Amino acid sequence: MNVRILRSQCCGNAQCVEIAPAVFALDSHQKAVVLDSEAAPADLLIEAAEACPCMAIVVENDEGESVVSCGAASEEARRGHPSMRRELFVLPERLAVCRMPEAGPPPPWVFYQDTRIFSVTRAPGEISVVCAEDDVPPSMTRVEPGWRAIGLRGPIPFSETGVLASVIQPLASAGVPVFALSTFDTDYVLVREADLARAIQTLSADFEIVEGPPR
Numbered sequence: 524m525n526v527r528i529l530r531s532q533c534c535g536n537a538q539c540v541e542i543a544p545a546v547f548a549l550d551s552h553q554k555a556v557v558l559d560s561e562a563a564p565a566d567l568l569i570e571a572a573e574a575c576p577c578m579a580i581v582v583e584n585d586e587g588e589s590v591v592s593c594g595a596a597s598e599e600a601r602r603g604h605p606s607m608r609r610e611l612f613v614l615p616e617r618l619a620v621c622r623m624p625e626a627g628p629p630p631p632w633v634f635y636q637d638t639r640i641f642s643v644t645r646a647p648g649e650i651s652v653v654c655a656e657d658d659v660p661p662s663m664t665r666v667e668p669g670w671r672a673i674g675l676r677g678p679i680p681f682s683e684t685g686v687l688a689s690v691i692q693p694l695a696s697a698g699v700p701v702f703a704l705s706t707f708d709t710d711y712v713l714v715r716e717a718d719l720a721r722a723i724q725t726l727s728a729d730f731e732i733v734e735g736p737p738r
Protein backbone atom coordinates (compact mmCIF):
# COMPACT_ATOMS: atom_id res chain seq x y z
CA MET A 524 0.00 0.00 0.00
CA ASN A 525 1.09 3.54 -0.70
CA VAL A 526 -0.09 6.37 1.50
CA ARG A 527 0.06 10.04 0.61
CA ILE A 528 -0.88 13.15 2.52
CA LEU A 529 -2.54 16.04 0.69
CA ARG A 530 -0.68 18.51 2.83
CA SER A 531 -2.61 21.57 1.69
CA GLN A 532 -5.73 19.92 3.12
CA CYS A 533 -4.24 18.57 6.34
CA CYS A 534 -5.52 20.53 9.34
CA GLY A 535 -3.16 18.86 11.77
CA ASN A 536 -5.57 17.35 14.28
CA ALA A 537 -3.41 14.20 14.54
CA GLN A 538 -6.29 11.75 14.21
CA CYS A 539 -4.14 9.68 11.87
CA VAL A 540 -1.26 9.71 14.36
CA GLU A 541 -3.55 8.35 17.06
CA ILE A 542 -4.75 5.53 14.81
CA ALA A 543 -1.40 4.56 13.25
CA PRO A 544 1.52 6.20 15.06
CA ALA A 545 4.08 4.05 13.27
CA VAL A 546 2.86 5.39 9.93
CA PHE A 547 1.95 9.03 10.56
CA ALA A 548 3.50 11.91 12.48
CA LEU A 549 3.07 15.65 12.57
CA ASP A 550 5.96 17.78 11.37
CA SER A 551 7.01 21.19 12.72
CA HIS A 552 4.25 22.84 10.62
CA GLN A 553 1.61 20.68 12.32
CA LYS A 554 1.01 18.84 9.05
CA ALA A 555 0.94 15.07 8.75
CA VAL A 556 3.85 13.22 7.16
CA VAL A 557 4.17 9.53 6.31
CA LEU A 558 6.96 7.84 8.27
CA ASP A 559 6.54 4.34 6.87
CA SER A 560 3.50 3.29 4.90
CA GLU A 561 4.27 -0.38 5.52
CA ALA A 562 4.36 -0.06 9.27
CA ALA A 563 0.67 -0.88 9.67
CA PRO A 564 -1.80 -3.25 8.01
CA ALA A 565 -3.96 -2.02 5.17
CA ASP A 566 -7.14 -1.92 7.23
CA LEU A 567 -5.49 0.48 9.70
CA LEU A 568 -4.37 2.76 6.86
CA ILE A 569 -7.90 2.78 5.49
CA GLU A 570 -9.31 3.47 8.96
CA ALA A 571 -6.95 6.45 9.30
CA ALA A 572 -7.94 7.79 5.86
CA GLU A 573 -11.63 7.45 6.63
CA ALA A 574 -11.20 9.13 10.02
CA CYS A 575 -9.33 12.13 8.63
CA PRO A 576 -11.68 15.13 9.07
CA CYS A 577 -9.90 17.09 6.36
CA MET A 578 -10.00 14.39 3.68
CA ALA A 579 -6.24 14.63 3.41
CA ILE A 580 -5.12 10.99 3.27
CA VAL A 581 -4.89 9.01 0.02
CA VAL A 582 -4.33 5.24 0.16
CA GLU A 583 -3.34 3.48 -3.08
CA ASN A 584 -2.55 -0.12 -3.94
CA ASP A 585 0.71 -1.17 -5.58
CA GLU A 586 -0.76 -0.43 -9.03
CA GLY A 587 -1.36 3.14 -7.98
CA GLU A 588 -5.13 2.67 -7.85
CA SER A 589 -6.96 4.45 -5.10
CA VAL A 590 -8.14 2.03 -2.42
CA VAL A 591 -9.58 4.79 -0.37
CA SER A 592 -9.04 8.41 -1.10
CA CYS A 593 -10.61 10.66 1.42
CA GLY A 594 -8.79 13.41 -0.43
CA ALA A 595 -8.84 13.61 -4.18
CA ALA A 596 -11.62 11.14 -4.98
CA SER A 597 -14.12 12.38 -2.45
CA GLU A 598 -13.22 15.96 -3.25
CA GLU A 599 -13.87 15.24 -6.90
CA ALA A 600 -17.16 13.60 -6.05
CA ARG A 601 -18.17 16.44 -3.76
CA ARG A 602 -17.20 19.04 -6.32
CA GLY A 603 -18.78 17.08 -9.13
CA HIS A 604 -22.29 18.37 -8.66
CA PRO A 605 -23.01 21.88 -7.45
CA SER A 606 -25.96 20.68 -5.38
CA MET A 607 -23.54 18.68 -3.23
CA ARG A 608 -21.50 21.73 -2.33
CA ARG A 609 -22.00 23.56 0.89
CA GLU A 610 -23.12 27.15 0.53
CA LEU A 611 -21.44 30.27 1.84
CA PHE A 612 -22.84 33.76 2.13
CA VAL A 613 -21.25 37.10 2.99
CA LEU A 614 -22.87 39.47 5.47
CA PRO A 615 -22.83 43.13 4.36
CA GLU A 616 -21.82 44.69 7.69
CA ARG A 617 -18.28 45.79 8.44
CA LEU A 618 -17.49 44.29 11.81
CA ALA A 619 -15.11 45.04 14.65
CA VAL A 620 -13.56 42.70 17.19
CA CYS A 621 -13.22 44.36 20.59
CA ARG A 622 -11.51 43.27 23.77
CA MET A 623 -12.41 44.42 27.26
CA PRO A 624 -11.38 43.32 30.74
CA GLU A 625 -13.05 40.29 32.22
CA ALA A 626 -13.96 42.08 35.44
CA GLY A 627 -17.60 43.18 35.73
CA PRO A 628 -20.49 42.62 33.36
CA PRO A 629 -20.22 43.50 29.68
CA PRO A 630 -21.28 47.13 29.09
CA PRO A 631 -24.92 47.49 27.99
CA TRP A 632 -24.08 48.79 24.51
CA VAL A 633 -22.89 45.35 23.41
CA PHE A 634 -26.45 44.03 23.73
CA TYR A 635 -28.14 46.80 21.76
CA GLN A 636 -26.82 45.89 18.37
CA ASP A 637 -29.00 46.35 15.32
CA THR A 638 -26.93 44.08 13.09
CA ARG A 639 -27.49 40.59 11.77
CA ILE A 640 -24.60 39.36 13.83
CA PHE A 641 -23.03 40.21 17.13
CA SER A 642 -21.29 38.04 19.67
CA VAL A 643 -20.16 38.42 23.27
CA THR A 644 -17.75 35.88 24.75
CA ARG A 645 -16.46 35.87 28.29
CA ALA A 646 -13.34 33.76 28.71
CA PRO A 647 -10.62 33.69 31.35
CA GLY A 648 -8.97 37.10 31.37
CA GLU A 649 -11.10 38.83 28.75
CA ILE A 650 -14.44 39.62 27.22
CA SER A 651 -14.50 39.69 23.43
CA VAL A 652 -17.20 41.42 21.44
CA VAL A 653 -17.83 41.14 17.72
CA CYS A 654 -20.21 43.80 16.50
CA ALA A 655 -20.87 46.33 13.76
CA GLU A 656 -17.96 48.72 13.41
CA ASP A 657 -20.31 51.73 13.70
CA ASP A 658 -21.60 50.57 17.09
CA VAL A 659 -18.23 50.63 18.83
CA PRO A 660 -18.14 53.61 21.24
CA PRO A 661 -15.11 55.93 21.06
CA SER A 662 -14.18 54.92 24.62
CA MET A 663 -13.16 51.44 23.42
CA THR A 664 -9.39 51.23 23.10
CA ARG A 665 -8.77 47.59 22.09
CA VAL A 666 -10.56 47.40 18.75
CA GLU A 667 -9.70 45.55 15.54
CA PRO A 668 -11.98 47.03 12.86
CA GLY A 669 -12.54 46.10 9.23
CA TRP A 670 -13.78 42.49 9.35
CA ARG A 671 -16.41 40.84 7.16
CA ALA A 672 -18.30 37.68 8.04
CA ILE A 673 -18.53 34.68 5.71
CA GLY A 674 -21.23 32.27 6.92
CA LEU A 675 -21.82 28.62 6.16
CA ARG A 676 -25.46 28.02 5.34
CA GLY A 677 -26.70 25.75 8.10
CA PRO A 678 -27.89 24.09 10.08
CA ILE A 679 -24.81 21.94 10.48
CA PRO A 680 -25.35 18.93 12.75
CA PHE A 681 -23.16 18.84 15.84
CA SER A 682 -22.06 15.35 14.81
CA GLU A 683 -20.61 16.54 11.48
CA THR A 684 -16.84 16.92 11.56
CA GLY A 685 -14.40 18.97 9.52
CA VAL A 686 -16.87 21.57 8.21
CA LEU A 687 -15.24 24.63 9.73
CA ALA A 688 -11.81 23.23 8.87
CA SER A 689 -12.88 22.93 5.23
CA VAL A 690 -13.33 26.72 5.16
CA ILE A 691 -10.35 27.69 7.27
CA GLN A 692 -7.80 25.39 5.68
CA PRO A 693 -7.91 26.81 2.13
CA LEU A 694 -7.87 30.33 3.55
CA ALA A 695 -4.78 29.46 5.59
CA SER A 696 -3.14 28.07 2.47
CA ALA A 697 -3.97 31.32 0.66
CA GLY A 698 -2.46 33.34 3.51
CA VAL A 699 -5.77 34.85 4.66
CA PRO A 700 -5.98 35.43 8.45
CA VAL A 701 -9.35 34.52 9.98
CA PHE A 702 -11.36 34.91 13.18
CA ALA A 703 -13.85 32.07 13.67
CA LEU A 704 -17.25 32.25 15.35
CA SER A 705 -19.63 29.37 15.88
CA THR A 706 -23.34 29.48 16.64
CA PHE A 707 -25.83 26.73 17.46
CA ASP A 708 -26.73 26.29 13.79
CA THR A 709 -23.56 27.06 11.90
CA ASP A 710 -20.11 28.63 11.68
CA TYR A 711 -18.85 32.04 10.57
CA VAL A 712 -15.35 32.94 9.49
CA LEU A 713 -14.38 36.60 9.70
CA VAL A 714 -11.79 37.88 7.26
CA ARG A 715 -10.36 41.36 6.81
CA GLU A 716 -12.33 43.34 4.24
CA ALA A 717 -9.10 43.83 2.28
CA ASP A 718 -8.86 40.01 1.99
CA LEU A 719 -12.53 39.39 1.20
CA ALA A 720 -12.25 39.16 -2.60
CA ARG A 721 -9.28 36.78 -2.34
CA ALA A 722 -11.09 34.71 0.28
CA ILE A 723 -14.20 34.38 -1.88
CA GLN A 724 -12.13 33.53 -4.94
CA THR A 725 -10.33 30.84 -2.94
CA LEU A 726 -13.47 29.38 -1.40
CA SER A 727 -15.51 29.40 -4.61
CA ALA A 728 -13.48 26.38 -5.75
CA ASP A 729 -15.18 24.30 -3.06
CA PHE A 730 -18.35 26.18 -2.10
CA GLU A 731 -21.32 27.83 -3.74
CA ILE A 732 -21.39 31.53 -2.90
CA VAL A 733 -25.03 32.51 -2.39
CA GLU A 734 -27.10 35.48 -1.21
CA GLY A 735 -27.09 35.95 2.54
CA PRO A 736 -30.08 34.98 4.68
CA PRO A 737 -32.86 37.62 4.86
CA ARG A 738 -32.64 40.08 7.67
Ligand code: SF4
Nearest residue numbers: 533534536537539575
Ligand atom coordinates in the same frame (compact mmCIF):
# COMPACT_ATOMS: atom_id res chain seq x y z
S1 SF4 B 1 -6.01 13.01 10.34
FE1 SF4 B 1 -5.92 14.14 8.42
S2 SF4 B 1 -6.00 16.27 9.04
FE2 SF4 B 1 -5.47 15.10 10.86
S3 SF4 B 1 -3.25 15.18 10.89
FE3 SF4 B 1 -3.84 13.32 9.85
S4 SF4 B 1 -3.86 13.89 7.69
FE4 SF4 B 1 -3.85 15.77 8.83
